[in-house]
Amino acid sequence: MSHKGTSTFVIQRATAVLLIPLGAWLLFSIVAVLGADYAGARAWLAQPINGILVGAFVIIGAFHMRIGMAEIIVDYIQSWMKDVLLVINWLVSLGLIATVAWAIYTLSFSG
């Protein structure tokens, strides 16, 4: 993490700016969508506009989340657990990107 303060700061702000319109869009869709049945959920996610925007929200969000959580970890944890948690945080964020990319791809091309 050292010597990367400026790029971390810039990425945190740049992702924040992108997440504001994406988050606003998600807020107005998500509550109703989470009540959908299997066919309804698949049909919604297979729509290009929904797949792209929810994918962008989660993937850009993963970068933002990783930085924010790392900031919390380094603020409160000083023991060897700090490095363990930072690695877990990194893996969770990568896993989130891979999972959502795979899910949207599958839903979009499975017909």
Added chain:
Amino acid sequence: MAVEPSRRVDLAPMQPIFAQVSLAKALSHGDFMTKGVSASRPLSPHLQIWRFTATMAASITHRGAGIVLYGGTLLLAAWMLAAAISPELFSVVSGVAQSLIGSIVIAGYVWSLAFHMMNGLRHLYWDSGRGLAPKTATMTAWLIYVASFLLAAIILWAGFTARGAA
């Protein structure tokens, strides 16, 4: 009897010189390191003696909301993954999402996203060097609490109503 201006000892021009002397002492590690001057330096106040302020509450809430969004976004990904894998898995995840606990989690996620986005805008505004005066920062903190509750309430009401209609 008024003192004549010319007889006053004006210390103002001397102050920069004093400041330079003490700064030079500090930088040279002279008495700072050897004589234990640090013992008389002020300690940073501990958490329990901070006075409660709206700005402090907003700062803590911003972090808390960030943690909720972290966990909630993982759950959203689980819901999408289940929809992509199988109807059986989806019925399990969707069942949890539509339970009472699921609805409480969704409500928490919606309010957290509303708060974190609005307070994020406040942070971006601060980054431009504006809105930092205590009065302004306190007012915007309260404003965001009220606005985020209102926005979350409207979104939850509209969202749950749309579910019933569909």
